Amino acid sequence: MEQFSQLLLAFIVFLSLYLLGSSSLTGCINIMALQGMCLGFLPLTVRAEGFHSRTLLLAAGMFILKGFLIPRILLYAIREVKIRREIEPMIGYAPSLLLGAVLIGVSFVLAERLPVPAGLRTSLLIPVSLATVMMGMLMMISRIKAITQVIGYLVFENGVYLFGLAIAYEVPWLIEMGVLLDVFVAVFVMGIIINHIARAFDSISTEKLTRLND
């Protein structure tokens, strides 16, 4: 079981890196869906307590939401505003991959300084979640298109959720409440925004959104 969870975590990190590297929007969304599914499996594996009904529910919810629902919305969005590829990002793909690697290193360094919480089956969870969080941020920073920024934000959310798994047992409702509400709302509102952006600027890039400055 532990090996499996470790494998999953490693896979998740790999997926985030892949996201950093990939340029096609549909590709990104599919990979995100994949990552979401992995997240769905995780609750069953990381905690020692095994199969609660709660854990099952959580897993199923995540699986559906992150694996299918959100990707659908995003695909709808890009179909709505008719774009396929990310134009040249602010930070190139190779550099952002390198940065991603660096961030993974940083997150492991940070995780070193934190004692491993009791009742956690794998010590890998904390660094991986931190790494995912950071790579999500990196993606939000390095991409031009609004939609890819949303994807980055979702990666960030995944990281937060991963972290939440560590405490899912002690704080019964927080992770559901938080992550679900958060992801749901963020993506929903941003979908609206993106539509507006599309109408206002007949493009989905945030290039145009630099009028307000000093």
Add this chain to the structure above:
Amino acid sequence: METLKLVASDLLMVVFAPPIMLGIIAKTKAAVAGRKGPPVLQPLYDTIKLLGKGAVYSKTTTWMFRLGPVVSLAAVIAAAALVPLARAPLISFNGDAILFVYLFALGRFVTITAALDTGSSFEGMGASREAAFSSFAEPALILAFASLAYRSGGLTLARMFAPYGGPSAAASTVLALGSLFVVLLAENSRIPVDDPNTHLELTMIHEVMVLDHGGPDLAFILHGAELKLALMASLLVRLVMPEMPLVGAVGSLILGLAATAVVIGLVESSMARLRLIRVPQLLVAAICAATFGLLLTLR
């Protein structure tokens, strides 16, 4: 009785000495130039004649114009009350030296404003020069006074100009004399600072300010100027005059004044008038001399 004599002698000094000094200066110059020159009492005659004349006032002028001569003369007379002429001055108190300086300043102020009252460009010019040059003369005067005050240990003219036998008395006295003499020349518009009897208004300083005054006003002004000269000269004399009884004192003072007049006459006939731009340099030299004297007294 003593004081009565004192007052009488002072009064004589204030009334008669000044014109006579001027007469002597003129005589000296004439003698050097090989002329006969006007009589020594000529300035006195002039004053009396002017007092007898009527007046012409410019339409531009106001009461300020008439106030000028009056107040300037009054200020100088008041200053005279502070100066130790033959013996102790009429009024003497700690700090009267400053008052002495500022009374002259008062006279200058009213003369200047009176000159400006005429609205004449020449008199404005004179006023401007007078104001400018006196602002170099005053620090020299104050510095000289300072050294005298420090060494004599009192800020009263009577003590400052009493005979003094302290350390480095001679040197400091000479320096004070020198600076005071320059100040005297400048303040009384003598050569080399100014030429009292030039006939080109453009080169005048003091004389040009009083172009419009005539009659009694001119008389007041002339006498005021003469008195000012006499007062500063008598200060010089007191600086080197030993202590002696009243009569002797009066006599030596008169002699000293006459000598000063002769010196002034010689200076005037031996030197040319400086270019106006050079005048401040002369006065600054006086300031330096006074400062050096101050250093000596403090050493």
Add this chain to the structure above:
Amino acid sequence: MTLILAAVLALGAAALLSGLFSRHDPWARSAVIAGLAAAAACAGALAERALAGREVPDLLGPWLLPGAVFHVGIDPLSACFLLLVLIVGCCAGLYGEGYIAASHGHVPSTPARFFFLVLVGSMALLVAARNALLFMVAWETMALSAFGLVSCEHGKPEVRKAGLLYLLCTHVGSLCLLALFALLGSNAGSLEFSAFAAAPPLPAAWTTAAFLLALVGFGMKAGFMPLHIWLQEAHPAAPSHASAAMSGVMIEMGLYGLLRLLALLGPISLEAAFFLVALGLVTAVFGILFAMTQRDFKRLLAYSSIENIGIILTAAGLGCYGLARNNSSLALLGFAAAILHTLNHGLFKSLLFLSAGAVYQAVGTRDIEACGGLQKRMPWTCALTAIGAAAICGLPPLNGFTGEWLIYSWLLRPGAGHGLLLGGLAAAILAVVGAFAVVTFSKCYGLTCLGQPRSATASAAREASWIMLGPMALLAALCVGIGLFPGPAIRIAFTAAGDVARAAGPAAAASSEEWSRLLSVIGLLGVGVCALSALLWLFRKSLLHRREVARGPTWGCGFSAPTARMQYTGSSYPVPLTRVLAAALATREEAHPPVGYWPDKAAYESRTPDPALERWLPALTAKVEGWISVPRRLQYGRLQLYLLYVSAFLVMTLLWKL
């Protein structure tokens, strides 16, 4: 002690009423006059009691602010300044009514009245404040109301500029004072002045900090060079009654602050004392130099305020020297000279500003070159101006001389010591300043009031109204009165100085008596000069009696058609000095001399820029602009960058702190 509250409240109420009655001018006017009268009555009685040496108990009230007690008290020092506030405040306020009425709406009446009353009230409160917080509240109220006055006529761009400059300077000063009081408060554990006095001496590093903070904080208000930059801009911008109150009283409040601090904290080091003297002399010399070269007579007056502040600061520095050497008689003399000159300056400077306002309204310009010949058209104003000018030059029969004389007698006092050479030089510098003052004010008065009118408006000038002349006459009367009979003023100054010099008791009283005796002799001599002049006047009258007294044109030295344009001008008058002092002044001359046999139009213009304002300040601002332009690039609108800042900050903090 409640009297001071009554006075302040009366002024505040009057201010509110004058604001309410902005529609009904007469009501507002009566409100102003009533308020001023009431305040004068209350506070005057109080000041009299305090100066008579009777003990006035402090008034403590609860005040629910952290560290604050509503604590007002009065001692001779406060009373002395309170008196000044009242005299100048009432005269200027009364004059202001005439001024506003005569300005035909150029001066917006409501703010001019409201802020003026607030200004006077806050200053009355300021001198009585015994708690740092209360002091700061009064201080800032004063500063802000003055700002309101300065920007009364904010339609004019130069007024806006002046207002902004003033606001910036005064606020920087106030912040320094805040820091200062925070320092003192943390040392004393309370913001009460009494606690400051009782506190243990500050740590060495803090002493320096406190000294500098006080110097900048109070000096910004008082206008020590080079902190004066706002002063010559703001005073011309304000309506004249306000300029009078500001120049006559408000900037003196900076000195009051310094003196109060000295009274609380005790002696400062010898070096600091020397520094103060040097600063004062520099301020005086440059103040009068710049004053001499101005064409705008209100700017000229403002600069001369800087000069007088310098003289006062010199005297205060001499007092500090006395304190540092714990020679109480010297300290007493120095501080007394400072306070006396403060009083005198308040009187003649406000008089001069009031008459400047009258001239400004009559001629419609502040340019000396456009005035002239006013003495025939507005005799009273010009006569009073003459008195003020003579007084500010420190000429004997008037009050200006008394203070300067005290300073001279300090500097040239007999005795030995290494300070003496410096004393002599300082005296010489004071003499130079005095002589320059004669140049300046013979120009200011002579070229403005005398001669022939240089412009059509000047020849059409009319005399000011009586409500404007009355206060001016009162101030002039005070100038002459103090000059001729200085006794009371001297006693006031010495009792006030006693608090600062920590010299009380018989010795102080004796020396005060001594000095007042000497000055009374001078006053009598002044009376003598006046009497003598009168006699000579009569003498001349009798001589000219029954002789023909002709009136003709001014003698033009042979030139038969002199015109007003041929008179000496304000620009050419100080040239002999500006040429010599070119190094110090950097006067810019714009000369087109006549050329050829048939010269066409020739022109000459000279202008003396204020280095602190026109060279150093721009240089500083340019440098600051350069500094901030670098981080400015960070905010150019790209969301990605914003996110980057957040993430970078997060990671940095984690790596650093976790």
Add this chain to the structure above:
Amino acid sequence: MIYLLLVGVPLLVGLLALAVDNDERRPWLLPFGFAIHASIVAACWRTLPGPAMDGWLRIDDLGLLVLSLASAMLLVCSVYCLEYLRLRRERRNRLFTACLSFVLAAVSLVAVSHHMGLLWVGMEAATLAIAPLVYFNHNERSLEATWKYLMMGSLGIGLALLGTFFLTLATFPFQGPGDPLLIDTLLSRAGTLSLPWLKGAFIFLLVGYGTKMGLAPLHSWKPDAYGESPGVVGAILAGVITACPFLGILRAFQVCAAAGIAGFAQSILVMIGLLSMATAAVFIIGQRDFKRMLAYSSVEQMGILALGVGLGPAGSFAALLHMINNGLTKGVLFLSAGNIHRAFGGKTMDHAHGALRRAPVSAALFLLGFVAVTGSPPFAPFVSEFSILRAAVNGHRLGVALGFVGLLAVIFIGMATTVLSVVYGLPPSSDSKQSLQGDSPLMIAAPLVFMAVVVFLGLWLPDWLTTVLGGAAKLLNTGAA
């Protein structure tokens, strides 16, 4: 029960607003609803209600301060809205009114929740509810502003959630009753918390809530959102919405102080406080757009708050007082700025000058508000800023004090240049300006009320307020060095 009312009443008002279908009448719901809310808050002042929902809901002094500030400000602003929305007839105001009341509901939730998770939920709700208000003008600029606001906001919220998780992990191994995130639990077990996790939690919460609060360098959305939203929304953003994340940071600080690592938290707070002031100073100088200028001034004020808390007990007292003063003053400034903006049809120095001639009262209020917010007596912010300065000096931190004073001076210079040129001078010669109107009674009444309170607090700090402030400051510094 009372908690239910506090959160429910505004929620109900919002739902009603959604239901009512008349733009004329709908705004009238707000003042009444908010007045009820305010009266409930007043009741809380009389007697603090005890904990409810086994400790999840509880008003302590800190919460009471934030709650009262929010309730009062929103009440006054709702009165302002009556007139404002009447002038903005061209827009449907359904969403605006509803969201305004939802904001109050969310803020009340934040204020009363005594549980880090619940507090976070309230913050989330507030973030979302404010977005449509920022977007009220529906033009490209407001769209951009909203976009940036939401992006930054959601990131911040995410980080705050992460911080909350950290806090939970700090309590591990957790046994026993209660929820680990209850403030009381955290405080009672402060000794046993694992410090590395706690530190991490504080940093994440500081960055997350700091982003919402607008501390530099997390502030960059602020000028855009403040500049492009209506004046009244700006007032609410600057006065109320900044107070809630501040409360969140204060809670985290409370735990740190109890766990004995106050020094660590204080050092970070002082650093970020000075940094914020410096950033504000840099951007305020030469700022031509007076609404953006106000935004930067708000950044500065947030920095002052952080600095104050970082300076120990006395500082925290001053900071809490300053939170209230700053809110009210910002109310004055933004409302009057909105009026001036409307009176000139522009919010830069190029469009707007001579406001004193065209909208006298608003301009005067703007000027006074500027003087107040820069800490001049006799206005309230002076008291708090001076106390913070004293706290710094009493702590012998002359460097901090010097920086504080210096930055205040620079900021004053920058603001004065803009404000004076807006207020003074001659208004632009107007040809088609009859559409732009000057002062109107209700819209100057609201800022006048704020101004009155600011002056009053500047001269007289009521002792009931002092006691509550003192209690809150004590809460913050239990066990603080």
